[in-house]
Amino acid sequence: MSENHRPKRPWLPPRWFIRTAWAVHRGLYRATGGRFALQRATPERWGTMRLTVTGRRSGRERPVILAYREDGPNLFTLAMNGWGEGHPAWWLNLQANPDAHAVWPGGERAVRARAAEGAEHERLWALWRETSKDLDAFAAGRSTPTAVVVLEPRAG
Structure with missing residues (x-):
């Protein structure tokens, strides 16, 4: 393999399409009461x-619809910004105030967010990779590291 050869990045729809799709998803949530x-x-x-x-x-409260996986009592997600550059606003907000509220089929709870590090990051990344075959290729297309965000249950 030559030095100039890079793995081909999987196709992504245009940024405007990704943002519109998530806005529609949020609207669908509101219109159907989450059903x-x-x-x-x-x-x-x-x-x-x-x-x-x-x-x-x-x-102010800022709701966002995110993909997630479960890890014991914790939920975890990726701060991927639709695979675009930079960190998503929701992750920047959590870094400033890690307390949040999660709702998913099967539950809802108050959570506290933190970035997974080291061996935990690698383990959770591998779990996510099991459901997303192009995960590493998408992440390689970003200059911003993709944080694995752990949402731990909290009282209240």
Whole structure:
């Protein structure tokens, strides 16, 4: 393999399409009271949850629909920004205020967010890779590292 050869990045829809799709997903959640917009994670696929964070500048509640997996009592997700550059706003908000509220099929709870590090990061990344075959290729297309965000249960 030559030095100039890079693995081909998997196809992504245009950024505007990704942002529109997630906006429609949030609207579907609101319109149906959450009945059709969320999916439970299984060992074979990731699910979708609604995470409400506090805006780091506004102090207002900011809901977002995210993909998630389960790890014991914890949920975890990837701060991938639709595989675009930079960190997603919800992750920047959680770094400023890690307390949030998660709703998914099968439960809802107050959570505290943190970035997985070291061996935990590698283990959770490998779990996510089981359901997303192009995970490493998508991540390699970003100059921003993709954080694995752990959502631990908290009282209240």
